[in-house]
Amino acid sequence: MKRREFIYNVGMAGMSLPFLNPAAAVGSSNVPKAKSVIYIFLSGGLSQYDSFNVEVDKNVLGKSTIINSNVAGIRVSNYYPSLAKQMDKILVLNSMKTNQGAHPAGIYKMLTGYNPRSTVTHPELGAWVNKCLTSEQDSLPNFISIGSRGGAGFFPGQWAALPVKDPNKGIDFIRRSDSIGNDTFAERLDILSSLNRDFETDYSTKETRSYINTYAGSLKFMNSKDIDAFELKKEHPKIVGLYDKNSFSRSCLLAGRLVERGVRFVKVELGGWDYHDGIYDKMPANANKLDKGLSSLLTHLSQKGLLESTLVVVSTEFGRKPDVNPNKGRDHHPNGFTCLMAGAGLKAGEVYGTTTTDGKEAAEDILEVNDFNATIAWRLGIEPGIEEKSPSGRPFDLANKGEARQELFG
């Protein structure tokens, strides 16, 4: 078996072969421009007026000041000096809108496209991508989530994200303990197969075989050459040198390495944006992480020639209010907020959509979550209206009736 086949055959949670829905593929006139997505999720709610939506009334900006970027006519807040030098690679989406104003519901809506319900859980966008685009040639799982989990909703568990808790350590327990030598491990596996063979003669079921397959898959995963994608020290020093040492930057580095190996959807979470008080004391450190990590990633992808085929998305569950509250913080604001996209043939170096100048509402070219998700799927070559049925037979489509905003691409 070629090494790229194993994960498909046995590694995907040992389930039966993933079914490829031919309806998933968009007609040939729409050749996908993105092979992969790096989806950076800023949980807590990024303040748009202290980042990338600064062309509003001055009092809305709070303590933020405005700096110029490398694109004439695009300015950003002073907390993002590194990204200011890369705005030619970025499309700013200033007219995002959601219908959820609390964190768990807002996050759920952003990641799945649906409102949370207690009768069904919906798959995250990454799980849809995983299910629609996984093929026999793939050597690594197509949905990997760094720093958080990524749920498969009502899809079988095999389509959930493979979680990576710490980018410096890679996959949990991917290595056997140092005290167990090669021979000992082989011996253990021999005993195990002998026990399992015996059990199979009497009690073989789909589930017992599924475990045997998943053990085989996990072993091959442990021994796979592609597993070194998770080893950051294997990266070229010039690339590693683009990044600083903090965990978010290291996650971005790992994400870059994974899309280079063909992983379709990598989610990276950077939390902590929920500044209801003391925003100008607490936010700069986090903004600095985003500024450094994301700009390093954009350089990394450009240098490797991957930016053309990778859609980098920066999203958050909602924005923050235009007024600074008495506690010097900003409260939740779903009515008009900001996300970013880069790469994959986007109209980079532009701004799409506006809010009213008092910052209260998204105004021109309003972009709802459903259309946002549809756009990402479409660019990967997935039909946004593709449907799957939940176990009780209710049909759900990927983008929850959203439509791709094709005009965002050149």
Next chain:
Amino acid sequence: MMLLSLLATSTSAQEMPAVNALNFKKDILPIFADSCFGCHGDPARRKGKEPGGGLRLDSPESISHGGDAGPAIVAGKPDDSLLYQLITLPEDDDEVMPAKGDLLTRDQIALVRKWIEGGADFGTWKGGGNAPSIDKVTEMEISQAPEGDEMVTGPVAPDALTREIDQLVADELNRLGQTPRPEIDDYTFCRRIYIDAIGRIPTIDELDRFIEDDQTDKRARLIDKLLNSKGYNSHWYNYWADLLRVKNVGDELHHAGNFSEWIKDAVRRNKPYDQMAHELVNASGELYKPGNGATGFYAREKMPLDHLANSVKTFMGMSIECAQCHDHPYEDWTQQDFYKLAAFSSRTHLRVDPLPADEKKFYAKDRSILKQKSFDEWIVYRESLRVKHAAIYGNGTGFMRLPHDYQYDDGKPHEVLAADVLFGNLPELNYRITKEKLEKLPKRNFGPEINSRKSLADWMTSARNPMFAKATVNRLWHRIMGTELVGQLGGLTLEGMGNHPALTEKLMACLKGSKYDTKIFLKIIFNSRIYQSKALALTASPPAYFLDGPVVRRLSSEVLVDSFLSLKTETPDKFVATEFRWDGFTNFYEKSQKMNVQDFVRYSIKGPGRGKFQQREEREAAQRNGDMGPRELWRVSTFGRDYGQHRVAMLMGKSNRELIDSANLEPDIPQVLFMMNGPLTIPKDGLIYRKMNSAGNREEKMAILWKSVLGRLPKKSEKALFKHELDDLMWALLNSNEFRFIR
């Protein structure tokens, strides 16, 4: 019969928790009957004399309706209840009640107060003068139920029922020309019953003791012993907690601690399942009040219609959620049916903050001062008030309105619908406004409350509701046999009785006959020949008939993790709680009862911050709970509220409790990597190592290893493996399918 008395003693011997729900018929009705009905009873019994003050207290409806001076009782609020005000007046007051005869004793008054505080629930009382004992009442009601010949009305004899079930299966097998599957040996039985009854494999001592027992009734005795052990409480708590989805919700609700304590208490006391379900559906009042944790079931859901769909799925095994938005595509339920059912619980809602009036009167000023002063103090103020005030309000108005986008010809958007059940008899509702009148009121108006939610609970859990017993039988059968008897857990139909209707019917009769005593029901099945047959490995295409034995299946996440305890210690169940455990929220709730408005401000200033507030209360709660033992010896059921999720159990597929039945038995890469390379540590001084160290020779050591992990002796063919290192063998056995599956 023996078991019945056994259960009774063990229950009463248990320590009663701090607060327990009152039973109207047992606790309150005798007081009313003795002291009130003389003047406020049925006029027919009083020679036609009108009741005093126009008030009758001899039926739930008349109490709710009240007399000339208005309603006698405001559920949840004794101090606002006229009845309570009058019985607590000074002895020399002209208005004090009872006007004739002795005043109520302090204990009686306390009972009435508690009953009103708890929502003034009438239980199964439909009205009537005398107060017969609770057992008699229940028996009467059940025997009156028109259930046909299968209805068991006499005392339950589990042994006889076990035999009847075995006979039914034997006849069916005979008819189909199948031979029964072989009976299992003692080793297999012992492992299986430990797993199914108490949720872990037996320790080697427990296994040896059972094998050495040479009495013929040893299986039956083991079953009784396990059903009455602490391990049972742990294992079955996990089951109900998953079904009822015990979980904190967002930042706002931390009710899971109190909710899980309520379930644990119900399991410890073996509360009849119909009563348990009734209390959940009809729960109201404060969320963090110790003993009132049943409110967690309602609080769990933000959306009332989702909650209704989930209640129906939980207790009746039916999926009606489609009808929430449109007529059900392949069942009979229409959207109107759904909304009519929703009318029973309309206007029931969770409110986390003080009521607006209280807010304005007491708290608003301080709240705004604190908000200006300090975010941390303000948030502690808000959170601490929420712990005191968060509650389920509303008990149903009996009316609902069609949604704004109603699309069918048989109704208009916002049209008023009166409550109706999906099938069976509509309970009588005591409407205080007509449908026509309500129709003319603004579309946000749903009418005054009439306690119709209680009628919904009555209907759902009634012995006359075939779905309640059917769904419960189906669930419990699935839980211990590994496969559904009637149909999909959440996809039953009114007509469907599964492939073996006679068996389904018999088991439903067993359940009803035992008055929904789940222990008796389990005892009946555990003792049966079907349960004690060799497990069946379901192949890809299952045979037409496979009910003659349990199905090979993976251990649930909790059983898998708890089974490691059986390798570590002689007493794996030692730290399962036997009484109410406090958490930061129930602890603070209790404190808050004595706090006045200014106390809350002072408390907030002690701050700082919500996190610290919670930590402080958790510390106090931990002190109240005393020594809970080392975490590494806790069963999974002890984790999962303030102690955080059990990481390994989550990895093994423990339900995240977002949805009903969402535990996962499938493998995935992270799980398998953990099993192969993770810290599966059995300490070197753990039970299994101590046993092996004290063994004489290699053969004995190996026998101990095999018995401890797999619950059986090594086979001859396995002797070839003895040459390997102990640690390598242990690794292989723990990673083997035989350990992970029940056979």
